[in-house]
Amino acid sequence: xxxxxxxxxxxAAVVTALxxxxxxxxxxxxxxxxxxxxxxxxxVAWIGHALLTQPSHLLDANIxxxxxxxxxxxxxxxxxxxxxxxxxxxxxxxxxxxxxxxxIGLLLTFVLTWALVRRLTGSPGAGLVAxxxxxxxxxxxxRSAEIQLLMTFGIPLVFLAFHRxxxxxxxxxxxxxxxxxxxxxxxCAYYGLxxxxxxxxxxxxxxxRRRAYWTGLGAALVTMGLIVAPVYMPYQAARQAVAAPQxxxxxxxxxxxxxxxxxxxxxxxxxxxxxxxxxxxxxxWQDPMFPGLVMLALAAVACARERRREVAAYAAVAVxxxxxxxxxxxxxxxxxxxxxxxMGLLRAPVRYGILVSFALAVLAGFGARRIVGxxxxxxxxxxxxxAVELTVWAGPGTRPGWALSPLPPVPAAYRMLAxxxxxxxxxxxxxxxRTDYHNxxxxxxxxxxxxxxxxxxxxxxxxPDFDQIAVPINSFPSPAAFDIxxxxxxxxxxxxxxxxxxxxxxxLLARFPPYAQYxxxxxxxxxxxxYEITGWxxxxxxx
Numbered sequence: 001x002x003x004x005x006x007x008x009x010x011x012a013a014v015v016t017a018l019x020x021x022x023x024x025x026x027x028x029x030x031x032x033x034x035x036x037x038x039x040x041x042x043x044v045a046w047i048g049h050a051l052l053t054q055p056s057h058l059l060d061a062n063i064x065x066x067x068x069x070x071x072x073x074x075x076x077x078x079x080x081x082x083x084x085x086x087x088x089x090x091x092x093x094x095x096x097x098x099x100x101x102x103x104i105g106l107l108l109t110f111v112l113t114w115a116l117v118r119r120l121t122g123s124p125g126a127g128l129v130a131x132x133x134x135x136x137x138x139x140x141x142x143r144s145a146e147i148q149l150l151m152t153f154g155i156p157l158v159f160l161a162f163h164r165x166x167x168x169x170x171x172x173x174x175x176x177x178x179x180x181x182x183x184x185x186x187x188c189a190y191y192g193l194x195x196x197x198x199x200x201x202x203x204x205x206x207x208x209r210r211r212a213y214w215t216g217l218g219a220a221l222v223t224m225g226l227i228v229a230p231v232y233m234p235y236q237a238a239r240q241a242v243a244a245p246q247x248x249x250x251x252x253x254x255x256x257x258x259x260x261x262x263x264x265x266x267x268x269x270x271x272x273x274x275x276x277x278x279x280x281x282x283x284x285w286q287d288p289m290f291p292g293l294v295m296l297a298l299a300a301v302a303c304a305r306e307r308r309r310e311v312a313a314y315a316a317v318a319v320x321x322x323x324x325x326x327x328x329x330x331x332x333x334x335x336x337x338x339x340x341x342x343m344g345l346l347r348a349p350v351r352y353g354i355l356v357s358f359a360l361a362v363l364a365g366f367g368a369r370r371i372v373g374x375x376x377x378x379x380x381x382x383x384x385x386x387a388v389e390l391t392v393w394a395g396p397g398t399r400p401g402w403a404l405s406p407l408p409p410v411p412a413a414y415r416m417l418a419x420x421x422x423x424x425x426x427x428x429x430x431x432x433x434r435t436d437y438h439n440x441x442x443x444x445x446x447x448x449x450x451x452x453x454x455x456x457x458x459x460x461x462x463x464p465d466f467d468q469i470a471v472p473i474n475s476f477p478s479p480a481a482f483d484i485x486x487x488x489x490x491x492x493x494x495x496x497x498x499x500x501x502x503x504x505x506x507x508l509l510a511r512f513p514p515y516a517q518y519x520x521x522x523x524x525x526x527x528x529x530x531y532e533i534t535g536w537x538x539x540x541x542x543x
Contacts, residue, residue: 003124004111010128011110011135014387015103018136019402026099027091029404031145035438038445039074039458040147041098045448046071047081048088048097059238062447063440063457064466065424066488069238073459076235079154079187080105080147094448095407101147105187108153110135113358116160117365120310125372125379130365132383133295136390137357138266138288144402149351151191154184155358158195159202163310165216166206174216178223185228190351193343197324197336198317198355205313244461248347250328256348257327259285263353266290270389289325289353291360294386298367299360306366318359325352410449412523413494413530417450420522420532423491424453429499432470437462442496455488477515479537486536493519495529 016023031037050058061071084101088094110131118127134156143149161180165173181199185192203217264278265288278285291299302311324333327349337343372379392402417425427443440458447454455473457466475481476493485493497505512519518537522530 003118007111007114007118007124007128007131008107010383011107011114011131014110014132014135014383015106018141018387018391019103019106022099022402022404023103025404025406026087026103027093027096029406030095030098031403032405032407032445033403034145035441035458037145038441039438040077040080040145041094042441042444042448043071043074043077044080044084044098044101044147045088045094047078048085048094049448049451051081051085052089059234062451062453063444063459064463065453065455065457067242067463069234069241070457070459072235072238073242073244073457073461075148075189075460076186076231077148078231079151079183083151098147102144102150105151105153106135106140109156112153112156112160113361116156116163117362119160119163120362121365121369123365123369123372125376125382126365126368128379129298129368129372129382129386130361132386132390133292133298133364134358134361136387137295137354137361138268138271138290138292138390139354139357141392141402142267142288148188149190149354151187152354152358154180154187154191155195155355158184158199159358159362162199162202165220166208166213169208169210169213169216171212171216171219174219175223177216178220178225179227181220182224182227185224186231189342190346190348191354193340193346194321194324194352194355197340198321198359201317201320202313205316206309239461242461242463247344252347253327253333253349254329256286256350257329257333258287258289258322258325258350258353259283261285262287262289262325262350263322263356264290266292267392268292268389269391270294287350287353289350289356291357292386292389294382294389295357295360295364298364298371298382301367301370302363302365305370308366311363311366314359314362318356318363321352321355321359325350325356409526411446411496411528412525413528414446414449416523416530417452417492417494420452420492422452424455424489425450425492425494426455426473426476426485426490427494427496428474428476429496430456430470430474432474434462434467443494452492455490475511477511477519482515482518482537485533486538491533493531493533495531497527497529 021029030041046061047058059071060068064070080101083104084097087100088097113134114127114131117130118124140150158180161177165177181192181196184195261278261282262285264282265275265285266272267288271290271292303315323330324336328334333349368382431437431439437458440456443454443456444458469484472480473484500508515537518533518535520532520534522532
């Protein structure tokens with residue numbers, strides 16, 4: 001127990017230091033600088049809100065009104081939502097929900113990686129080194145705006161369950177392995193499916209002739225299906241209701257496949273110094289996945305000095321995951337995608353890179369054991385060295401890591417909406433071009449402070465009627481736009497005036513006088529106007 005408490009304490013310190021100031025400013029700062037960041041915050045907060053109010057309507061998120069099941073238009077992010085739920089339940093603060101999900105998820109990754117490497121090597125110190133290397137491998141801070149890609153804890157959880165099963169195969173431990181794989185998939189669909197394929201490779205390399213081994217693997221598949229099915233079936237039903245695509249396009253998959261430069265790029269303090277030269281020689285990168293010099297050096301020690309079967313198995317996982325990350329160009333990804341149900345929904349082979357870092361971190365644990373021995377001071381020095389190397393340096397040519405921003409003051413219009421009677425809301429400007437739809441996340445972000453239904457919305461899947469209304473609704477107030485509002489029972493209209501230039505604002509104000517009797521002004525404080533629709537130009541009462 002002392003070793004476990006030590007791992008937890010070291011993990012908490014590393015997470016706090018390498019995400020600073022996320023933990024101490026949990027309720028007042030967050031990633032707010034783009035569509036993905038705002039979407040993630042809204043997603044995690046919605047799950048907390050739904051679980052507290054109407055759990056049976058969890059999928060009926062407050063976007064694309066009057067459509068239902070709209071949470072299923074993108075990945076559900078149930079793992080992050082559940083991790084963030086206690087913080088949201090205690091504070092009702094959406095930033096606490098998001099940031100606590102990130103901090104807890106990373107801490108789980110650290111502790112589970114430590115437990116795995118400790119089990120394989122017998123060295124708690126080596127486990128701490130490997131846990132630091134994987135939890136903050138360079139791919140993680142560059143994905144800090146995408147909450148599902150921070151839920152890496154499922155990967156060590158699955159392999160920890162596998163090695164426990166491998167030691168004593170049976171139906172019970174097989175079922176536990178299946179449950180672990182289900183958790184990984186519900187936390188992040190990419191990691192669940194990609195880890196499942198890596199697990200298949202591991203299971204073959206470590207194959208056991210005993211009947212209990214294969215029976216247990218069968219139990220794992222059945223258990224995983226039983227856990228995932230109650231979530232996957234309504235998810236698919238909601239997507240089919242709007243004829244959502246059932247597979248990513250070939251062009252999309254190629255665009256999100258790795259290049260050599262991805263595996264050589266890193267935003268971290270220790271490894272970013274060669275980025276300018278890398279850009280000049282190999283061209284741009286999209287997903288920095290260089291594992292780090294410390295990780296590579298320790299993994300090389302393991303491969304050179306260890307002859308254990310587990311070392312060969314993790315080396316094989318690293319090679320196969322890197323191969324698959326290059327997508328259809330090198331063939332393996334296509335073979336896997338055509339063999340595994342659900343893989344067709346995924347568009348980014350490059351995300352196999354996280355499994356490369358994971359496998360190398362485990363190998364680094366074997367290498368660290370050779371160096372650490374029984375000397376905790378050496379383990380502490382290696383942890384510190386790894387942490388320094390992996391500190392994010394947002395310098396030239398790098399993408400932001402933990403680029404947190406303070407929460408701006410909540411406009412009076414949104415605070416007022418929280419206390420007004422229920423009714424759907426439209427927020428203007430209403431982006432009408434597909435390439436601008438991500439800007440609807442601005443309305444989604446502010447909705448976490450009132451939770452009224454929104455006609456606005458952004459997701460991987462967009463309902464066809466949303467495209468149809470996106471242009472004409474922007475003429476509001478006008479007869480055609482009032483018809484759209486009336487068909488959707490819209491009660492409140494918000495204008496965020498900041499994006500409007502002077503000419504656009506003048507045109508907007510010129511449209512108001514003929515419809516003044518149908519609109520009641522509630523507030524214009526802070527440049528955010530809130531109106532209530534009290535009637536309809538073509539007859540009828542208010543909303």
